[in-house]
Amino acid sequence: MLERLIKLRRMPQPWGIRGLVDWASAIVRNAPIDQASYGARIAKEKDNFQDCINVHDLPPIFHYWSNKHLRPRLQDCGVESIEGFFGNRLAQAYDASPNDTRRFISIGAGNCELEVALAKQLIAQGKGSFRLECMELSTQMLQRGAKLAAEAGVANNLVPLEADFNSWRPTVQYDAVVCNQSLHHVLNLEGLFGSIKHCLRQDGPFIVFDIIGRNGHRRWPEALELVREFWSELPRNYRYNRLLSRQEETFLDWDCSIEGFEGIRAQDILPLLVQEFSFEFFFAFANIVDPFIDRSFGHNFDVAAEWDNAFIDRVHARDESEILAGRIKPTHMLAVLSKAPVQATICDRHLTPNFCIRRC
Template identity: 55%
Template structure:
């Protein structure tokens, strides 16, 4: 863990110009295309009661390698991160606070966090759960009632691509939702405007290549390990196809999955100051995700050894700057923020941005 004195973020004029150009092309999106994507997105998630479920090999990797790094930062997993951040806001303002969660889906994370807060005697808060999908919000409303936090967890239907809050919030959270946002510039402006002066924007999300694809320098290394996999492990469970070598697949072709993932971090840097920043993972992703992860046996010494080797290579390549992380956990503040900044040595917001016009470099 590293703490650094307050400083202004590096100038990212090149990124800013590219993103403004992209925004002019994308925003507003053609009404028909946007409506079709919304319909696809709703259809994809409407029947999913467990949105964040992952295969056992993911949990082996997470508990073995990721959790110790998170615990050094004061939390054990993303749920605990959000809990600690909201708890801090409540302790700082015990008379009552207002939170919002963007893209809350079934509100399951939010309900768990609210229950933990209430169990600790911290019940003077509301947590508005914003999502475009009414079916998922109804599940969230029922879950909040069952968990006894219906007074705190308030499902609100809304499109975060056009979010226009009419009140101030002490914290706004986004849990694996920003990579579904097309109008990131608009959303981050709305968040900045809606945050109270002391407020926090707390995020756990994907920041890799758009559509969750791999950049070439990462794919080259992934293919080294892919060649070691038994043929049966190369069957893509989600796309139902054999991949002799892992192929590029743009997930944003359907709905909004990863539609502007690579723009998230540069735009956050341009808008907010980071109080806590932790970025991680890249090469390991396809081996532990929903597409190929189910083939791995978390109880197999052989499978675990491969995952361990890939993880170590991941850490080595990211530390050297040859590849960039694809996952982000961060707490951000409105500018100017003059407090302590926490990040791993050498892994800062600026060093974690992958240039779009060339390979990653240190």
């Protein structure tokens, strides 16, 4: 059910943190952009995904954790599956639209697996009068998406759109906007959110599933301390980073944003969304459990081993208690936003958007 929770994170080589900070800060201030640096990052981003066919391949321990701990919470909030969540919201937008042909857009569509599934859902419900634009930077991913759409019989409903969402300027109005694990790749969040507000129909949903932790998918100090506390309990062979091919006796908290755009401004996503939109639905989860169940170290765990499962259960329990107490903040969110004011936000317990923002 939850294969789409975390996309493949690219693991870059060191690039120069001081230069990145100065460069990103200049862009946020709308100062002149270093085009050479930006071009290098664009090239790296394309290269990272050129041959990436399966972006949702996660270790078995992730599925143990998600099915035991995350799925019941999602169900309590009325979410049976991620695809179903997106599909239901698009179906509602379809019914609410006055247009004969509904227009949707998915920003950062990748290989278009989700988009093909959504198109099939809508058509199966008799809602076939729509166009779903699939915006993606990578030509190769769009080509794979077009092939997948043709094989699924939905090619007439999916429209490939090769574009850079950092500079995208929409020229038409959309009945709904979808962002599935793409916002944490965006440098110009302010510009993108402005474009979405400009092109989204007044009552249209902005549907988001993304990563909202610290930039580069690192832990903030208060969370890093807890990760290292549990890290000290791991047998040595569990501390081998399979993506970076190195032993980490101490958890090194790798910064994924030093090349390309992976997690480039992840920590700014939620505050800016709160500033620019209203939340109809908000579900936030997980923090310190992430490194133990993701691709770097998750494959070191054995779901058939009692100790492994019990360890993940304990990490999750500590994660939950610290998040609920507000001492650490969630790193993932599923949300539906609106341009129009919302009377009340559906959320999980007291984990509102404002509560989940880390205050410096």
